[in-house]
Amino acid sequence: AQSVTQPDIHITVSEGASLELRCNYSYGATPYLFWYVQSPGQGLQLLLKYFSGDTLVQGIKGFEAEFKRSQSSFNLRKPSVHWSDAAEYFCAVVDNTNAGKSTFGDGTTLTVKP
């Protein structure tokens, strides 16, 4: 069965600093990978996705992520964090052999210091 691990429960960065959120997955085949963001009390919004091809993918709000098959990782990055980026971030993997079911990590909460 597929699984997703987000090692960092909570990360704090200063506004303007760079950000990297870690995601490791376990999946037998080439995965479909996603990052979603959730503001408090709201639903999740898609940031970016990887299906195939270029391993560096660009998303909304200036985010990018890099797929590294050898490390089973799909880390999310942003060069300069804004206060509005404070939220919870979820990494997800889709099982294409099982009705496209998504498995989510437990999330990383980002706090941005002024």
Next chain:
Amino acid sequence: DGGITQSPKYLFRKEGQNVTLSCEQNLNHDAMYWYRQDPGQGLRLIYYSQIVNDFQKGDIAEGYSVSREKKESFPLTVTSAQKNPTAFYLCATGSGANVLTFGAGSRLTVL
């Protein structure tokens, strides 16, 4: 605007009561999902449906029931058999390549 509407936003339930959470979509997506979210546990799949009049259990279906009589609607009933129903419930639809679109969620509290 196309989207997903979940109602109510907040719901309080007494012990032993069944409650139904509504999820309506106008995105014309075939697949619909219900997730439960608890602090520090990410999202867990309750039920999903890929087509009208058909649905499957997810990872934590016990104590829940669903129906899919129309493409646009996928209501979730939290029954009295669900021992710990207090949670945030998210409805989502799935488009091509399994991209999920989420509603704003419903927060259920048991009194």
